[in-house]
Amino acid sequence: MADLMIDQLAQGDLRSGNLEVRLAESSAEVDAAQALRYRVFYTEMAARPSAEMAARRRDFDSFDRVCDHLLVIDHNLGSGPEGVVGTYRLIRRSAARSVGRFYSSDEYDISPLVEFPGEVLELGRSCVDAGYRSRPSMQLLWRGIAAYVFQYDIALMFGCASLPGTDPAGLALPLSYLHHYHIAPTNLRPIAVPQRYANMNLLDRDQVDARAALGMLPPLIKGYLRLGGFVGDGAVIDEQFNTTDVCIVVKTDQITDKYFKHYERRRDTPAA
Numbered sequence: 001m002a003d004l005m006i007d008q009l010a011q012g013d014l015r016s017g018n019l020e021v022r023l024a025e026s027s028a029e030v031d032a033a034q035a036l037r038y039r040v041f042y043t044e045m046a047a048r049p050s051a052e053m054a055a056r057r058r059d060f061d062s063f064d065r066v067c068d069h070l071l072v073i074d075h076n077l078g079s080g081p082e083g084v085v086g087t088y089r090l091i092r093r094s095a096a097r098s099v100g101r102f103y104s105s106d107e108y109d110i111s112p113l114v115e116f117p118g119e120v121l122e123l124g125r126s127c128v129d130a131g132y133r134s135r136p137s138m139q140l141l142w143r144g145i146a147a148y149v150f151q152y153d154i155a156l157m158f159g160c161a162s163l164p165g166t167d168p169a170g171l172a173l174p175l176s177y178l179h180h181y182h183i184a185p186t187n188l189r190p191i192a193v194p195q196r197y198a199n200m201n202l203l204d205r206d207q208v209d210a211r212a213a214l215g216m217l218p219p220l221i222k223g224y225l226r227l228g229g230f231v232g233d234g235a236v237i238d239e240q241f242n243t244t245d246v247c248i249v250v251k252t253d254q255i256t257d258k259y260f261k262h263y264e265r266r267r268d269t270p271a272a
Helices: 002-011 027-044 051-056 093-099 135-152 170-183 210-216 219-226 251-266
Strands: 014-016 020-021 068-074 084-092 119-128 154-163 235-238 245-251
Touching: 002 235, 014 135, 020 135, 020 154, 027 051, 027 068, 027 119, 068 093, 068 135, 084 093, 093 119, 093 210, 119 135, 135 154, 135 219, 154 219, 170 210, 170 235, 170 245
Parallel strands: 119 154
Antiparallel strands: 014 020, 020 068, 068 084, 084 119, 154 245, 235 245
């Protein structure tokens, strides 16, 4: 079964109608992912680009040359760079080692995650074009991540996820909810670096309306929580991206179990 998923990721067989998820295969496709990230983060969400980013209209950094770029391709637009409508950045230990760190280490002490036995995967730079923010696109991205997890036998995923805005007081309800209901166990708990630490415990547990808090969380964070995800201790204000970040930790057994069963059903269905 793992071989089937590996083959599908490598050969572009993960599809839903006109949409396909696969890894970037060329520098032109990476460039298209960076252009999409720029449109979403800097044009739509009003992040502040560097002068070089603004001139190139691309979101980029040193991790882009060593990571894997997961793409959603709309074949109605084209089968290459012109079809890129979604992306996720995937950084394994070997890629982080070549740069000297994981991206999240600027915001969090992630030593419990780095020391975790087995392969780990840092997720980041997730974005989808505004016209494709639907269930099929997100399901394809998760199917691609599941296949990648199988391929590299990844035991733990983590990364920074964002809430809009830079005022923790205005986010007191969702931050407190995450702190009280989804804090990571101590052996897997990243902690915001002291100089950037913002307290998430802003409301007592009995003051937290869980339903209302969930309604304030971005879909990506809710998706991680549905997979059994945890959050670290402390939020971090990211002035460049105009966000408040939390560190997400997901043990991959749940995502692999879910998609393993999905592919078992597909394999066992007789061909028409």
